[in-house]
Amino acid sequence: MTNLWIEGGSRSGKTERVxxxxxxxxxxxxxxxxxxxxxxQKVLVLTVDSQxxxxxxxxxxxxxxxxxxxxxxxxxxFFRDExxxxxxxxxxxxxxxxxxxxxxxxxxxxxxxxxxxxxxxxTGTLQMEGIGRDRLVRRLLDLFLLAAYGGxxxxxxxxxxxxxxxxxxxxxxEVVENNILExxxxxxxxxxxxxxxxxxxxxxxxxxxxxLFAHYLLPNPQYQRKLKERFRYVIVDRADExxxxxxxxxxxxxxxxxxxxxxxxxxxxxxxxxxxxxxYWQLLKSECEIVNLSHASHTLGAEIAESVQQVVxxxxxxxxxxxxxxxxxxxxxxxxxxxxxAETIADAIAADEIKANEIAIxxxxxxxxxxxxxxxxxxxxxxxxxxLNDQRPxxxxxxxxxxxxxITLVYPNLGQLVSRxxxxxxxxxxxxxxxxxxxxxxxxxCFARHPENPQLLEAETYNQWNRLGYEATQAYEKLxxxxxxxxxxDTPLLFIDRAIxxxxxxxxxxYEHTSTLQSLIETAQYYWQLGYRLDLEDAVILENFIQLIRxxxxxxxxxxxxxxxxxxxxxxxxxxxxxxxxxxxQFWLDASxxxxxxxxxxxxxxxxxxxxxxxxxxxxxxxxRDADMQRLQRLLRxxxxxxxxxxxxxxxxxxxxxxxxxxxxxxxxxxxxTASCK
Numbered sequence: 001m002t003n004l005w006i007e008g009g010s011r012s013g014k015t016e017r018v019x020x021x022x023x024x025x026x027x028x029x030x031x032x033x034x035x036x037x038x039x040x041q042k043v044l045v046l047t048v049d050s051q052x053x054x055x056x057x058x059x060x061x062x063x064x065x066x067x068x069x070x071x072x073x074x075x076x077x078f079f080r081d082e083x084x085x086x087x088x089x090x091x092x093x094x095x096x097x098x099x100x101x102x103x104x105x106x107x108x109x110x111x112x113x114x115x116x117x118x119x120x121x122x123t124g125t126l127q128m129e130g131i132g133r134d135r136l137v138r139r140l141l142d143l144f145l146l147a148a149y150g151g152x153x154x155x156x157x158x159x160x161x162x163x164x165x166x167x168x169x170x171x172x173x174e175v176v177e178n179n180i181l182e183x184x185x186x187x188x189x190x191x192x193x194x195x196x197x198x199x200x201x202x203x204x205x206x207x208x209x210x211x212l213f214a215h216y217l218l219p220n221p222q223y224q225r226k227l228k229e230r231f232r233y234v235i236v237d238r239a240d241e242x243x244x245x246x247x248x249x250x251x252x253x254x255x256x257x258x259x260x261x262x263x264x265x266x267x268x269x270x271x272x273x274x275x276x277x278x279x280y281w282q283l284l285k286s287e288c289e290i291v292n293l294s295h296a297s298h299t300l301g302a303e304i305a306e307s308v309q310q311v312v313x314x315x316x317x318x319x320x321x322x323x324x325x326x327x328x329x330x331x332x333x334x335x336x337x338x339x340x341x342a343e344t345i346a347d348a349i350a351a352d353e354i355k356a357n358e359i360a361i362x363x364x365x366x367x368x369x370x371x372x373x374x375x376x377x378x379x380x381x382x383x384x385x386x387x388l389n390d391q392r393p394x395x396x397x398x399x400x401x402x403x404x405x406x407i408t409l410v411y412p413n414l415g416q417l418v419s420r421x422x423x424x425x426x427x428x429x430x431x432x433x434x435x436x437x438x439x440x441x442x443x444x445x446c447f448a449r450h451p452e453n454p455q456l457l458e459a460e461t462y463n464q465w466n467r468l469g470y471e472a473t474q475a476y477e478k479l480x481x482x483x484x485x486x487x488x489x490d491t492p493l494l495f496i497d498r499a500i501x502x503x504x505x506x507x508x509x510x511y512e513h514t515s516t517l518q519s520l521i522e523t524a525q526y527y528w529q530l531g532y533r534l535d536l537e538d539a540v541i542l543e544n545f546i547q548l549i550r551x552x553x554x555x556x557x558x559x560x561x562x563x564x565x566x567x568x569x570x571x572x573x574x575x576x577x578x579x580x581x582x583x584x585x586q587f588w589l590d591a592s593x594x595x596x597x598x599x600x601x602x603x604x605x606x607x608x609x610x611x612x613x614x615x616x617x618x619x620x621x622x623x624x625r626d627a628d629m630q631r632l633q634r635l636l637r638x639x640x641x642x643x644x645x646x647x648x649x650x651x652x653x654x655x656x657x658x659x660x661x662x663x664x665x666x667x668x669x670x671x672x673x674t675a676s677c678k
Contacts, residue, residue: 003260005285008293010641014263019063021261026068040068043233046075048241056237075246076206079213086223093216099202102533107553109205113137116197117190126186142604144191148210149243149275150610154191158184164609164619214245228256235261240268240278244612247281254287267637270577273603280612300325301641309633315667327675328649337652341587342377356383360569360583362576364595388571388579393552397516402429403499404546410486415451417546423447430503433475438468456480492542493524519556574602577638584644592651592661597628
C-alpha cells in the first residue's frame with residue numbers, strides 16, 4: 001500500500017476519498033487480524049479541531065457500521081495525551097519533581113503568568129510599545145506556543161524577533177538597537193522563567209505541552225519505538241491547517257513504515273497566522289501518490305471565483321458586467337445596514353425563496369452590537385439565529401453572578417466583593433416573588449455592609465416593610481434563613497452545588513442556563529485543584545475565584561452536537577471556514593471594511609517568523625501586505641466554494657467610528673446588483 005496525498009478545494013470530495021481508503025484498509029487488513037477492533041485502533045487520525053474530530057470519527061464509524069474504532073485526536077490533544085502518558089520518561093530526562101501533571105486552562109495560564117511577570121512589567125523591563133499588561137502577557141504566551149509549533153527552542157525567540165520584527169527607528173542608533181535587542185532578550189528570559197515555574201509544579205499549558213513534545217519526547221529513541229508499535233496508519237485531515245511539529249511527527253511515522261493519507265486544501269490555510277504551516281507540509285507530497293480533485297460544481301466558486309479574485313486584485317485592468325448572482329445591500333450608517341440585512345432575510349423566508357438554515361451571515365469581525373442588533377430584529381420576525389462557536393463569559397449569566405454574591409454572605413472576609421447592586425440582583429434571580437423594585441428596597445434597607453461578615457437583616461428592619469408585600473417578604477425571609485443555615489466550614493464546591501439544587505433545579509432551567517451552571521462547577525473544581533497545587537489557602541482561592549469569574553475571562557462552551565435545523569448562522573470568517581459550513585445564500589457583512597484584508601484575530605504577533613520557510617530576514621510592511629492579499633485570495637475562493645447560488649455584499653458608507661469605508665472589496669461591490677430594500 002502507498003501513501004496518499006489528496007489535494008482539492010472546499011467540498012471537492014477529499015474527506016470522501018479518506019473514508020473510501022479507510023474502508024479498503026478494513027477489508028484488506030483489519031478483517032484478517034485476530035482482533036480487528038484492536039487493529040483499527042492502530043490508525044491515528046489527526047483533525048484540526050474537536051468538531052471536525054467528532055464529524056470525521058462519526059463518518060468512519062458509520063461507513064464501517066461501528067466495527068472499526070480509530071484513535072481520532074487534534075494535534076494539541078495528541079501532544080497532551082502523549083506528554084501525560086510518558087510523564088515519567090520526561091521526569092527522568094528533565095529531573096523534575098515526581099507529581100502528576102495538571103493542565104492549566106487558558107484563563108488560569110494568563111492569571112498565573114501575570115503574577116509571575118508582575119515585577120518585570122511594573123519596572124518596565126518587560127514591555128512592548130503601545131501594548132497593555134494583559135495583552136502583553138497573552139502575546140508572550142502565544143509566542144511560546146508559536147515557537148513550539150515550529151520546533152523552535154525558547155532561547156531562539158529573542159534572535160528571531162530581533163531579526164524579523166520591523167521597528168520604527170528613524171535614524172540608525174546603536175543605543176536604540178541595543179535597547180530593542182535587550183527587550184527581546186527580556187522576553188526570552190521571562191518565558192524561560194515561566195517554563196521553569198511550570199515544570200517545578202507540574203503545570204501544563206499548551207505551550208509547555210508542545211515544547212515538551214517537540215524537544216524532549218519526539219526525539220527520544222525510547223518514545224519513538226513505542227510510537228512505531230502503536231500505529232500502523234495515519235490520517236491527517238486538512239494538513240494545510242496543521243502546525244509544523246505535527247508534520248515532523250508524521251514524517252517520523254512514515255519513516256517507520258506507517259501508511260499515511262493526507263488531505264490538503266490549497267484555498268484553505270485559515271490557521272496560517274495561528275500556528276499552521278501549510279508550506280512545510282507539502283514536503284510530504286514527494287512520499288505520496290498524489291490525487292488532484294477538481295473544484296466543487298454547482299457553487300458560485302465554480303462560476304465566478306477566478307473573475308472575482310481578478311477584480312479584487314486588479315480592479316482597473318478590465319471591465320466586467322455586473323454579476324447576476326452577487327447583490328449588494330447598502331446604507332449610510334451601520335445601524336441601518338443591520339436592519340436592511342435582517343429585512344432582506346425575513347422577506348426572502350416569508351416569500352418561500354429560501355429556508356433559514358440555508359442562510360449564513362459572515363463578517364471579518366463580529367462585535368456585540370452587530371450580534372445583538374441582527375439577532376433581535378430577526379427574532380422579532382420569528383427567525384432564530386445561531387452564532388457559531390459562541391463563547392459567553394460566565395459572568396454574563398445572572399444565575400452565576402447571583403451565586404457569587406451568595407458566597408460572599410456565607411464565607412468570611414469577602415465583604416469588599418459585594419455591593420448593594422449585587423444584593424438586589426441576587427434577590428430577583430434567586431427568588432421568583434421579589435421584583436426589581438422590592439429587591440432595590442431590601443438591598444437599601446436590609447443589607448448590612450461589613451468587610452468581614454456582610455449579612456441580610458430581617459425584613460422588619462425596613463420601617464415600611466409592609467410595602468414589600470406578603471409574598472416578597474416570605475421569599476426574602478426564606479432565602480435569609482437558608483443563608484443562616486449554611487456553614488463556612490463546608491467547601492465552596494459543596495455550597496455552590498447545594499445552592500443550585502435549592503434555587504435553580506426546581507425551575508427546570510433551559511439547556512443554555514444549565515450548561516452555564518455546569519461550566520461554573522467544573523471551573524470551580526479545577527480552580528481549587530490548581531490552588532491546592534500552588535499551596536494556597538481556601539480563603540485566598542475563594543476570593544481569587546470570584547474575581548476571576550467577574551473579570552469575564554472564563555467562558556461557557558456548551559457542547560452542541562449539531563446546529564438547530566431552522567436557524568440562520570452568524571459567524572466570523574475564520575469560524576465559518578474552520579467549521580466547513582456551506583449555504584445557498586451568504587451575506588458578507590461589513591463588505592466595505594478594511595478588515596477583509598487584515599488577518600485580525602486570525603493572525604498572532606510574529607507568526608510568519610516561526611514558519612519553517614522563514615528565511616531569517618526582516619518581515620516588512622510589504623511582506624505583510626503580500627501575505628494579506630494572498631490570504632484574501634484564498635478566503636474569497638474558499639467562501640465562494642461554500643456558497644450555493646447567491647451572495648449579498650452588505651456594507652455601509654460609515655464605520656462604527658464614523659469614518660468613510662474604502663475596503664479592498666469595494667471594486668466587487670461596484671459591479672454587483674443593488675438589492676431592493678424597504
